[in-house]
Amino acid sequence: MFQFEKLTWRELCERCAGRIEKAVGRGNYGRGIDALLHFACQSRFAPSHSRVAGIQRLQRPRKVAGCDMTDEVSSEANKCDGWTPRRSTDHDLAAQRTCASAAQCRTRRVAHLRPHAPFQDLQRSSLDFCLTKPALWRNLMFTYDRLKEASRRARNEDHCSSKGLVFELGRLLVDGLIRDPADRAAPLTAGLSVGKHRQALIYAVDENFAIHVGFDGVRGTSDAVKHETLFHNADVRAAGELEIKAGVVVEVGDISGTYGTPGRIQTDPLFAEAVLTALDRLGVPIERGERRRLERRAGKR
Amino acid sequence: MSWKATELDALLPRDVDDIVERGRTLGGKDRTSALRDSIARLQTSADPLDRLKIVLFVQTLLAFVTDGKLAPSVAEAVASKLSHIVDSTSDPEEVKRSALSGLALLVLKATELTTSANTRMLAAFKAARDSRDPGIRDFARRTFPADRAHTRRSRSAPSEGSGVLLLHGRGK
Numbered sequence: 001m002f003q004f005e006k007l008t009w010r011e012l013c014e015r016c017a018g019r020i021e022k023a024v025g026r027g028n029y030g031r032g033i034d035a036l037l038h039f040a041c042q043s044r045f046a047p048s049h050s051r052v053a054g055i056q057r058l059q060r061p062r063k064v065a066g067c068d069m070t071d072e073v074s075s076e077a078n079k080c081d082g083w084t085p086r087r088s089t090d091h092d093l094a095a096q097r098t099c100a101s102a103a104q105c106r107t108r109r110v111a112h113l114r115p116h117a118p119f120q121d122l123q124r125s126s127l128d129f130c131l132t133k134p135a136l137w138r139n140l141m142f143t144y145d146r147l148k149e150a151s152r153r154a155r156n157e158d159h160c161s162s163k164g165l166v167f168e169l170g171r172l173l174v175d176g177l178i179r180d181p182a183d184r185a186a187p188l189t190a191g192l193s194v195g196k197h198r199q200a201l202i203y204a205v206d207e208n209f210a211i212h213v214g215f216d217g218v219r220g221t222s223d224a225v226k227h228e229t230l231f232h233n234a235d236v237r238a239a240g241e242l243e244i245k246a247g248v249v250v251e252v253g254d255i256s257g258t259y260g261t262p263g264r265i266q267t268d269p270l271f272a273e274a275v276l277t278a279l280d281r282l283g284v285p286i287e288r289g290e291r292r293r294l295e296r297r298a299g300k301r
Numbered sequence: 302m303s304w305k306a307t308e309l310d311a312l313l314p315r316d317v318d319d320i321v322e323r324g325r326t327l328g329g330k331d332r333t334s335a336l337r338d339s340i341a342r343l344q345t346s347a348d349p350l351d352r353l354k355i356v357l358f359v360q361t362l363l364a365f366v367t368d369g370k371l372a373p374s375v376a377e378a379v380a381s382k383l384s385h386i387v388d389s390t391s392d393p394e395e396v397k398r399s400a401l402s403g404l405a406l407l408v409l410k411a412t413e414l415t416t417s418a419n420t421r422m423l424a425a426f427k428a429a430r431d432s433r434d435p436g437i438r439d440f441a442r443r444t445f446p447a448d449r450a451h452t453r454r455s456r457s458a459p460s461e462g463s464g465v466l467l468l469h470g471r472g473k
Binding site for chain 2: 140141142143145146147151152155157219254255256257258260262263264266267268269270
């Protein structure tokens, strides 16, 4: 049994996730479930995204000896704390896009849990901050304002349920570089939208530090991807544009009209921290100068 | 494309994204003119959505100003108006959030502020720290904590510090 009071959030989560993975790796699913239940039931001790990471470890071995562990684990976890893990498949985004209204989107986002990078890959520098100061993070959320949403809905220009392509950034990573979704063999180059010379790549970071990206579309056109599309109107920790050159992030912007974030990277250390955390946990390559800028903005330098 | 005084009228019916996009493309004197026009428009506009768009436009314009380079007269007008919004009871929280973001940017961007503008901003930050809206309250508490606002912010880069020191009292 853990001595919770002597562990940081990160240590606690690492130990729980590690035990679960070990058990599952050895084929001992019963013990894995036990560890998971223990982990989930200690929910008051750990931030939600940590629980997510633990449960996702069990979601990986989908079917073993004819037994779908994911369902079993999900069902047990539901009993434990009423939390609904969602099976992560390539069809997730398409399935989510069936949402018809903002209210539905907001309700569903609770279940929009996706696989993250392996937990041990999380970089200590970024996560220590958020895991040891959960109270600080709780309210760093940007909301898609009701005023904007209502105005867009009235003009049929809200893109919450757009069918445009949205990507989990982690899934575009191959051999340490961000790849072009249209040609996975080629490193991605995508720029900022000023001047419209290149297509902008917009991003948003959700409450679990998952990061979704999409190519910015023209509002009002069919299947256009806008910031509200990336997490289907859910609140986010950060949003803006990414400039990527040859598969490496060279600039992180903070401009999103939907979430009202212009300038926040300059004034709010938690904004930069959220972006760094989201990128680092996936191992996304960041150009050295830009990393320094983000770290400086996050108050680490 | 240069800024014209009538352009704001044409922008307001459009989407927030278009307004933000326009704000980021302006520079130099055009940006200054746009800031002046926007602040003037806030005096007369009562529609919450229009006010939200204007404040977000101001926020975007400020985000692209070089630190410590915003002209004092413009900074004074912006500080006064945004402080009033943060402090008001009539504006919706969405507008207040954006106004507070603008004020935080103003601290970095202003060359100098008058004592009265300084006082108004400090009052606005105090109101924000006590706000019932968690987004406003926590941002204000993180960025401008009551006990150590000036010392904390003055540790920024020199260019950032110049405006901050003036805001919180010269020489502190």
